[in-house]
Amino acid sequence: MIKGCCEACDLSNSFELLGQVEESGLPPNVVINTTLIDGCCKNGDFEQAKTLFCKMEELGLVPIEYTYTILINGLFKKGLKKDGFELYEKMQLNGVIPNLYTYNSVMNEYCNGGKVDEAFEMFDEMRERGLACNVVTYNILIRGFCREKRVWEAELMDQMKMAGISPNLITYNSLIDGFCNVGKLEKDMYLFDQLKTKGQSPSLVTYNILISWFSRARDSAVVAGLIKEMEERGIRPSKVTYTIVIDAFIRSVNTEKAFELYLFMQNVGLVPDVYTFGVLIHGLCTKGNMKDAWKLFKSMDEMQLKPNDVIYNTMIHGYCKEGSSYSALRLLQEMGEKKLVPNVASRSFIIGLLCKDGSGKKLEALVRMIME
Numbered sequence: 001m002i003k004g005c006c007e008a009c010d011l012s013n014s015f016e017l018l019g020q021v022e023e024s025g026l027p028p029n030v031v032i033n034t035t036l037i038d039g040c041c042k043n044g045d046f047e048q049a050k051t052l053f054c055k056m057e058e059l060g061l062v063p064i065e066y067t068y069t070i071l072i073n074g075l076f077k078k079g080l081k082k083d084g085f086e087l088y089e090k091m092q093l094n095g096v097i098p099n100l101y102t103y104n105s106v107m108n109e110y111c112n113g114g115k116v117d118e119a120f121e122m123f124d125e126m127r128e129r130g131l132a133c134n135v136v137t138y139n140i141l142i143r144g145f146c147r148e149k150r151v152w153e154a155e156l157m158d159q160m161k162m163a164g165i166s167p168n169l170i171t172y173n174s175l176i177d178g179f180c181n182v183g184k185l186e187k188d189m190y191l192f193d194q195l196k197t198k199g200q201s202p203s204l205v206t207y208n209i210l211i212s213w214f215s216r217a218r219d220s221a222v223v224a225g226l227i228k229e230m231e232e233r234g235i236r237p238s239k240v241t242y243t244i245v246i247d248a249f250i251r252s253v254n255t256e257k258a259f260e261l262y263l264f265m266q267n268v269g270l271v272p273d274v275y276t277f278g279v280l281i282h283g284l285c286t287k288g289n290m291k292d293a294w295k296l297f298k299s300m301d302e303m304q305l306k307p308n309d310v311i312y313n314t315m316i317h318g319y320c321k322e323g324s325s326y327s328a329l330r331l332l333q334e335m336g337e338k339k340l341v342p343n344v345a346s347r348s349f350i351i352g353l354l355c356k357d358g359s360g361k362k363l364e365a366l367v368r369m370i371m372e
Contacts, residue, residue, distance in 0.1 A: 034067040065099045073105040111144030139170050146178025180213035215248030243276045250283035285318030309340045
């Protein structure tokens with residue numbers, strides 16, 4: 001019953017049932033407490049989870065590997081890295097042997113923190129212990145190496161095959177993104193073809209990764225081919241796909257094509273998001289077309305979208321470049337009202353513009369605003 005309440009996110013009833021168990025004189029056990037800790041973690045109540053864990057020790061209950069693993073994983077997901085690693089050390093000191101899921105959780109956290117070598121040491125430790133890895137283990141390491149641009153070390157697929165583990169779509173997506181990130185686009189297409197040869201279907205994510213990088217390389221033929229293939233496979237381009245291609249047009253200073261695609265995506269029922277607007281506004285500001293940039297900026301309100309700090313800073317830079325100190329200051333003030341922080345470049349641009357204009361009072365007001 002306690003497990004059912006936890007799965008239904010009903011923690012209050014779970015603890016009521018625990019109270020009834022204790023009142024009935026039944027001795028507390030590891031399974032019930034572990035179930036409650038799992039429920040607390042899944043509901044984001046990590047303080048309660050830690051309290052329950054400490055209470056187990058006070059009652060003389062010895063946490064099992066699953067108890068440690070769910071709490072370690074929960075702490076990491078909450079961003080409590082120090083607590084997670086300390087609990088992992090405590091687990092080992094208490095003689096509780098980590099299982100596959102414990103290793104995967106800790107290795108993933110190491111990789112997220114850029115410590116892929118430490119993660120690989122754990123991988124070696126697992127194999128020395130004779131603990132079988134799974135595809136998740138390899139994907140964690142591959143993604144970690146790719147993030148560090150150590151793509152040649154990330155090619156662990158031969159090891160996977162020797163271990164009887166088949167690479168999945170996440171494996172291929174991670175490698176494709178990694179090789180894209182170091183400019184090895186030929187290798188990407190080889191992996192892309194291999195993925196399909198192995199009988200796997202590329203996902204929207206796969207296509208978006210490739211379209212993004214080939215767009216940056218200004219290889220319009222490959223991009224067009226990828227989009228055509230997507231449609232043939234019944235994969236509909238998303239707003240992310242359109243934003244990627246719009247960004248490519250902006251980078252190649254083809255603003256007209258960018259806006260044609262912006263209108264087309266709306267015609268097919270896709271609503272542009274903040275990132276789409278950010279790309280278009282950046283393109284207009286770069287060309288010095290602040291009139292249209294302002295219109296687009298204001299149209300975000302009509303679509304109930306809130307400009308982020310990047311868009312505000314882009315607009316401020318644009319106004320400073322054309323010498324419009326009033327418009328730039330107005331946006332800076334608006335940022336402050338919305339609790340958004342202007343970047344150093346925005347402040348420097350405006351201060352330089354005001355000094356050039358000889359606007360002493362406005363400069364003093366700006367300095368006070370920055371100090372606040």
